[in-house]
Amino acid sequence: MNLLRKILLPIVPVYYMVTWLRNKLYDLDIKKSMTYEVPVIAVGNLSVGGTGKSPMVEYLIRLLRDKVHLATLSRGYKRETNGFQLVTINSLVKDVGDEPLQFKTKFCDIVVGVDGDRRNGIANLMNLRPKPSLILLDDAYQHRKVKASFYILLTPYDDLYCDDILLPTGNLREPRKGADRANIVVVTKCPGDITQEDRVRVAQKLRIKSNQILFFSTINYGNEIFNTSANRSLDSLKDVFFVLVTGIANPKPLIDYYTSIGLDFKHVRYPDHHNFTTKELSDINKHDLIITTEKDYVRLSPNLSSDKLWYQPIEVKFIEGKADFDARILENLKKAK
Template sequence: MNLLRKILLPVVPVYYFITWLRNKLYDFGIKKSISYDFPVIAVGNLSVGGTGKSPMIEYLIRLLKDKVMLATLSRGYKRETKGFQLVQINSAAKDIGDEPLQFKTKFKNVMVAVDADRRNGILNLRNQEINPEVILLDDAYQHRKVKAGFYILLTPYYDLYCNDIVLPTGNLREPRSGASRADIIIVTKCPNTISSELKSSIEKKLNIKRNQVLLFSTIDYSLDIISGSKKRSISSLKDTSFTLVTGIANPKPLLEYYSSLGLKFNHLNYPDHHNFTDVELNRLKEHSCIVTTEKDYVRLASNFSEGALWYQPIEMKFISDQDTFDAKILEYIKK
């Protein structure tokens, strides 16, 4: 915890009360939420950054894209445009955000949109010529003007929300009691070897309700890295020294994974969703081999020739009970 956060500790009760009161006003119907007569699934977290929302959205896309007309709606964090935007394959990350562009690049037939106003975004999506039957809301757990029909809450294994406090000293966007709105809670980025005893311990700490389902997932790293149409194995990096560039909330799991493979690399760490300046880009171009994350790649790729910049694909993988998750989602949609 840095010094500024410690200094701001007296502000924590104020922030806690404001966010708690806001939730109660929505709970009691004093502030109005809009619900819908079609499936809306919200994915989010209680803490800021780095819980694995994008891999979760991509998992849901893979599960649903061949079964229903599907759309995703994101805020489009740090984009330079305003209002509703439909994402196209040739869109620029600065106009629609890196994660929405990542979704569209990987799933070309899925409708992807951005709008900070989720109500307006849903309205615009439903007014499209091709009408989505299911909408996935990315990072919308605290967006209570919309009442989703199904909530998925993510919390990382190394930073459970039950061990944290609200901003500005802690990392929670709202009090821990907000977890009660979730239908499914997923502990993400777990070690593959997590024991049944530890799972049970975490379940008690999180105080899972009877109507909630708790699941555990991990990060599945592809054995290949990609640059445009090119692929090469991660093992080929053992013979060279490369630069790892990250602009994500928490690069620690990737660093640990590469270190476990015995890879030798220089790590350049930037803030989450970092917009690279011309000076920074020119400095990066001095490196002979750069590996980055998929989210960073969509922001950087247009500045590099194919083969000069590579990205590490990842997927979310359930440690167990994947069928339980899939069945819950499909059951909700069928209703």
């Protein structure tokens, strides 16, 4: 914890009261939440960033895209536009944000929209023809003007929300009790060799409610890296030095993975959703081989030489219970029809 965060500790109770009161007004139906005729699945977290929302949204897209007419709706963080925007494969990051463009680029057959006002965004999506039969809300756990039909709460293994405190000293956006709204809680970024005893310990710390289901997942890194025109195996990098460029909240799992398989690299870290300056792009482009994340790739690829820039894909992998997780999502879909 840095000094400034320690200094701001007295503000934490104020933040707690404001967020607690806001939630209580929604819980008592004094402030109104809107429901919808189509199922709405919200993926989010209690903390600020780094929980693995994008890989989870992509997991759900893969699960649902052949079963429903699917749309995703994100805020479009750090975009330069306002209001509702439909994302196309030709959209610019500055107009729609990096993660929505990543979704559209990878899954061009689904509808992707951005809007900071989720109500307005859903209204615009529902005016499309054909209209979506399911909407995935990315990072909308605290957006209580919308009442989703199903909530998936993510918390990383090495930074559980039960071990954290509220902003501005900690990283929680709302009190821990907010976890009670979740239908499913997923502990993300677990070690691949996590034991049953460790899972029990985490479950006891989280105090999962009887009506909630707890799952554990890890990050599955592919054996290949990609760019727009080619792919190559990670084994081919064993004797090659490269620069790893990240602009994500928590690059540690990727760094640990590359280190564990014996790759030789230098890590250049930028803040999450970083807008790269001309000088930064010039400095990065001086390197012969550059590897980055998928999210950063959509930011960097328009500005760097395509033959030297590659990205590392990642996917969610459940430690166990994948079939149960899938079944619960699909069952919710049936109930909402």
